[in-house]
Amino acid sequence: MRGIAAAGAYVPRFRLPAEELASAWGTSHASGIRRKAVPAVDEDALTMAVEAAERALSSDAVDRDELTLTAVATTTPPAEEGELLPRLVRALALPKSVETATVGGHTAAGAEALSRALDAEGPALVVVADCPEGDPAEGDHPLGAGAAAFVVDDDPSAPVTGTAWHTEETPGVRFRERGGEEVDSLGVTTYQRNAVREAVTDAVSSLPVDPADVDAAAVHQPDGRFPYRATADLPVSNEAVSAGTVVDRIGDAGAATVPLGLLAALDDADAALDGDAESDANAESDTDAESDADDAGDVENEPNGAGPSIAAFFGGGTAVAVAVEGGLAVEGIADLDGGATIDYVSYLRERGYVVDGEVAGGGAHVSLPNWRRSLDQRYRLVAGVCPECGSVSFPPEGACQSCRSRVEFTEFEAPRTGTVRALTVIGQGGAPPEFAELQQRDGAYAVAIVELDADAGRVRLPAQITDADPGDVAVGDEVRATVRRIYEQEGVPRYGVKFEPTA
Ligand SMILES: [Zn+2]
Incomplete structure (x- = not known):
């Protein structure tokens, strides 16, 4: 069986607190988001992808020379047309013979990349990195950044036990005009929620796991409340949804949010240090007690427990549900709760919304x-x-x-x-x-x-x-x-x- 053999996470260092947005605009259009990650001026989807991939490839379980496939997913490539993958392959010193795939255009892109890797033979690298932008007055408020990398291989410590797809046209839920940089939606929130909920419910119900047994669910999370509403028709517990939700701490990182939520759910670095974790994990009814005991005073994400984890991607009218057993140590996952707070004006500068004056040309030129x-x-x-x-x-x-x-x-x-x-x-x-x-x-x-x-x-x-x-x-x-x-x-x-x- 194939699945996740190694993984890495990366979240940019800067964090903008919700209060800064609220004081700048009088209100925050970032429901359930306490702080969001802000890429530095020298960061973009490529640099975040390199960092996350390096962290995944640092695992002893991986030999980068043996990778057969590298798939990258993002909705915000550094250029509309250009060399994303060759740069990633070069920066990671991967073999030039590696098969490459680039997926974009919607927030479920990471699921497509993951699917490619699950279908491949040999070790495959999947990197999902994203930093969407929107209108600073509103659409941008929830938007964050981050990257997740997975090495998919045979006999992994976190096997993928099933995937399920549901595709249905849902016009206007989230889109970007041709040539446009800003993410938009029609803002018909009830319609949006219903459309996503129906798609997610159908995909998750088709997985070979009982949703009631799920320990952690990383569900499409454009804001902090959405994943709970999207799973309202499923017997998935609020605790499970919380364990797979990261948008409250890093903002809506586009295609990367659900992959990072899945990594937060799968990370068992704490459990690995605890000799009892494995035996506890076999006692299904113990889940809550175990997590409470292990995790007192810690952040929301519980170490992997008894049941499976699921991810429910949604984007471009397609919901993809993925079921994963087990867990693994995720290099860089602590980034989710790290970071340095910046104020709103610094944020505008880092994002390039405010640049004073034009830059004169000339200077050192390297051909x-x-x-x-x-x-x-x-x-x-x-x-x-x-x-x-x-x-x-x-x-x-x-x-x-x-x-x-x-x-x-x-x-x-x-x-x-x-x-x-x-x-x-x-x-x-x-x-x-x-x-x-x-x-x-x-x-x-x-x-x-x-x-x-x-x-x-x-x-x-x-x-x-x-x-x-x-x-x-x-x-x-x-x-x-x-x-x-x-x-x-x-x-x-x-x-x-x-x-x-x-x-
Ligand atoms: Zn010499």
């Missing part, structure tokens, strides 16, 4: 062929050992930086962790033109010389520091690499490694 040649360095920190003197050069090209010999370097991937050795803050007006937009949206930023934790020799490189106030970073701080959007030139977004503090 696309040159950029492409350096991708192994920009994504994977590939350095080289000199065969003559044994010292390390980064980048591994030209003459050896130590003995000056023209050599063929022996390449290796440097570790993605390191230490800040030198630091400078680029203040307002000091940024080169290609970084001016980043600065206008994100303020001053730090550039560091980072020394990687490489055993082979010293690898130092200049890089931007992200996800930290420049004033909070100091020489000696430990940092880790994260793939981010560097800047856009000639209309092409360019990605590469930045570093974020680990403390």
Whole structure:
């Protein structure tokens, strides 16, 4: 049987509290959402996908060289037409022979990607990443961001025991006009709720599990109340719905919300530490007592208990229900409850709703062929050992930086962790033109010389520091690499490694 062998979650660091929205607009159109995740100015669906996938691939259960399929789902690709998957494959150093699939256009896209992986042979990677946008006055209020990654394989720790589909035209429930960036709906909420409820009820009822036994249900969650209403005709308990609901903490992350809810439900990192969890899990009637005891004072999501978990996707008129047994440790799932609070004005800047003035062109120009040649360095920190003197050069090209010999370097991937050795803050007006937009949206930023934790020799490189106030970073701080959007030139977004503090 196939199912989920490894998984990773990623949620951007910034959080906008509901009170900030309410005080800015007088009311919040984000029912049941306490705070929502806000992607930083240098984040998009691709960078979030890379982070979530790296976390899933860090599992011992996976060898990325053996992946046969990579499927990505998002409703907000960085470009309407462009290279989403090649960038992901390159940034993750996956085999170039990997079969690829891109799914988009509706919030159930993750279910289609998952289905492809379940039908495939061999280990398959599914990444769902999304950061939808809407009209800041209303439609945007509930919209958040996040990414979930699954490695699907045979004999997994979380087998998928069934999937069920229900397709019915439901015009106007959620849509985006051609060329439009903003998610919209006709706002006929009773009609919406009924349409989704009927589709979800039918799909879930077709699963080979009794809904009354379900421990956790990640149900289509455009807001915090919707999943309870969508399951009103099913014998799924409120506790189960709560265990699969994450929208209250990260906002409506489009196609990624239900996958993240499913991962929250499946995460058994706590249970794995508790030697009794497995025996408890066999005593079906014990579910409530067990979760209460295990989880006192913790967040809503209960560790996986006795019954199956289900996910109920809805999007574009299609409901897809998926039943999963068991559980697994989900790298990064703690992001759901982490984050740093920002105020509404900072939020508008990060989202690009407010950018003061136009950016003049010019500045340092790196041609696309040159950029492409350096991708192994920009994504994977590939350095080289000199065969003559044994010292390390980064980048591994030209003459050896130590003995000056023209050599063929022996390449290796440097570790993605390191230490800040030198630091400078680029203040307002000091940024080169290609970084001016980043600065206008994100303020001053730090550039560091980072020394990687490489055993082979010293690898130092200049890089931007992200996800930290420049004033909070100091020489000696430990940092880790994260793939981010560097800047856009000639209309092409360019990605590469930045570093974020680990403390
Ligand atoms: Zn040398």
